[in-house]
Amino acid sequence: MKQYVERPKSQLGSFPIANVIFSTMLALFVMGLFGLLLIHATKLTKTVQENVTIQVYLNKNITENGIVKIDQFLSQQAFVLKRNGGPQILFISKKEAAENFIKETGEDFTQILKDNPLRDSYIVHIDPAYQATELLQSIKKDISDIDGVFEVCYIENLVATINKNVRQVSIVLIFFTIILLFAVIVLINNTIKLALYSQRFLIRSMNLVGATASFIRKPFLLRSMLIGLLAGTIADVLLLSLLHYANLQIDSLPTLQQPIKIFILLACIPLLGIGITFLGTYQAINKYLHLSLENLH
Incomplete structure (x- = not known):
């Protein structure tokens, strides 16, 4: 049962x-x-956006006073990224640029050329609010018009992507x-x-x-x-x-x-x-x- x-x-x-x-x-x-x-x-x-930069290359014959003026101009611009109240601008002298190149490649080109063809430069981090294509073109023109600036460049395709x-x-x-x-x-x-x-x-x-x-x-x-x-x-x-x-x-x-x-x-x-x-x-x-x-x- x-x-x-x-x-x-x-x-x-x-x-x-x-x-x-x-x-x-x-x-x-x-x-x-x-x-x-x-x-x-x-x-x-x-x-990723804060790592978008513009490279500003200076004239070879620029004076220390000219470098200071460019530094002051860039530091006061609204398009420059600010962290902890400070502008994110990095100055790289042509001597530092040569040392970095030699360290990365292992080849000392100054021994061959008997001169340093590199230039003093600034790496400027751009605020994300100013990263539209039209704004970046305007920023590039404004910086290029500064006395002592040889060339301004950035990777346009990368920024657009x-x-x-x-x-x-x-x-x-x-x-x-x-x-x-x-x-x-x-x-x-x-x-x-x-x-x-x-x-x-x-x-x-x-x-x-x-x-x-x-x-x-x-x-x-x-x-x-x-x-x-x-x-x-x-x-x-x-x-x-x-x-x-x-x-x-x-x-x-x-x-x-x-x-x-x-x-x-x-x-x-x-x-x-x-x-x-x-x-x-x-x-x-x-x-x-x-x-x-x-x-x-």
Whole structure:
């Protein structure tokens, strides 16, 4: 004779809190992971743009006074990248340029030519706001007109490629951010609604015995906010653990991180969880409060 094992039955109106927390946490984790990727991609893009430079070659007969005037002029220009309040300008004398060339190639051309044909030069880092093709052409002309400047050059194709790729990446990231945010909102909202579906009779019964709408909503809304907070906190812990592991595996990754933006992202994830679960719960309860008893089945 077969023996039947009695399985535990869920109580009427029971709330699947573990499933709701897990689903909400998973959605917030994916959103946070994409946020971290976005922060790192933004920093990488900025780093690439800040390495765009213009080479300014000086006349061979230029005096020390002329070099100082050019240095002062370049330092005061808005198109020059500023870091820690200082312009990113590097002066390379023709002697330094020769030493660097000999060190890199291993050949001392001065022994053959009996002279140093290289020139004093400046390497000027350009602010990303001035890296449009038209602006760079204007900057090149302005610097070329300075007394003592022999030639101004930069790799035009490289700059054009960087600007094009930055625009494309920005569009793609914005598009995926909107799509992912919409998907997260829909997923969490549907999870909340499905969970509250099991409690529709309880909500309706409280309404029938005279409980006000605000009285009925209050415990459900408080619980939903706690779920959003807990799910967001768990997602933050997982994201920090993943980020720490990635930093150990990839040596250059910490240089792309922006602690303030990461902190803001981690703070927003629980808030996003609270907001979405609150709104989803509020809409679901309102729906069941206004349904007739026949439509609840």
